[in-house]
Amino acid sequence: xxxxxxxxxxxxxxxxxxxxxxxxxxxxxxxxxxxxxxxxxxxxxxxxxxxxxxxxxxxxxxxxxxxxxxxxxxxxxxxxxxxxxxxxxxxxxxxxxxxxxxxxxxxxxxxxxxxxxxxxxxxxxxxxxxxxxxx
Numbered sequence: 253x254x255x256x257x258x259x260x261x262x263x264x265x266x267x268x269x270x271x272x273x274x275x276x277x278x279x280x281x282x283x284x285x286x287x288x289x290x291x292x293x294x295x296x297x298x299x300x301x302x303x304x305x306x307x308x309x310x311x312x313x314x315x316x317x318x319x320x321x322x323x324x325x326x327x328x329x330x331x332x333x334x335x336x337x338x339x340x341x342x343x344x345x346x347x348x349x350x351x352x353x354x355x356x357x358x359x360x361x362x363x364x365x366x367x368x369x370x371x372x373x374x375x376x377x378x379x380x381x382x383x384x385x386x387x
Contacts (some may be wrong), residue, residue, distance in 0.1 A: 258271055261274065280328070283324060283325075283328065284354065284358075286321070288310070288313055288317055288318070288321045289321055289324075289325065290358055291310045291313070292306060292310065292318070292321050292322065292325065292331075293325075293330070293347070293351065293354055293355050293358055294355070294358060294359075295309040295310060296331065296345060296346060296347045296351070296355070297347065297352070297355040297358075297359070299346070300334075300344045300345065300346035301344065301345055301346075302342065302343065302344055302345075303318070303319075303322070303343060303345065306318060306322070306345060322345055325351065326345075329348055329350050329351075330347065330348060330350055330351035330354055331345050331346065331347060331348065331351055332345070332346050332347075332348055333345055334346070
């Protein structure tokens with residue numbers, strides 16, 4: 253958390269432990285809200301995969317961005333990285349129980365969007381029509 257926000261929270265009387273929780277919530281919401289994270293979690297929900305297999309399942313992700321995302325998910329304890337002592341070396345990524353619980357939440361969110369798709373699209377169209385600038 254940046255020092256400015258921490259200072260504002262302290263000035264507002266927010267307990268330092270609470271400030272730490274706020275920081276963690278913000279960090280994890282940013283991670284979970286990232287499109288690559290959601291797609292990686294979805295790919296790994298089917299079971300352990302090698303880097304190349306994850307990369308093949310996620311259209312548009314660069315190897316660099318995939319590596320960055322996998323490292324971040326591993327750091328948060330959502331994904332494990334297992335290096336097998338073979339020739340050539342084999343590395344697999346898998347969801348941890350914590351990561352699996354996130355995959356369940358993501359799947360629930362996708363189902364919610366599917367159930368409300370028509371209503372959401374209708375609302376967007378109505379909003380866009382109401383706010384369109386007429387010449």
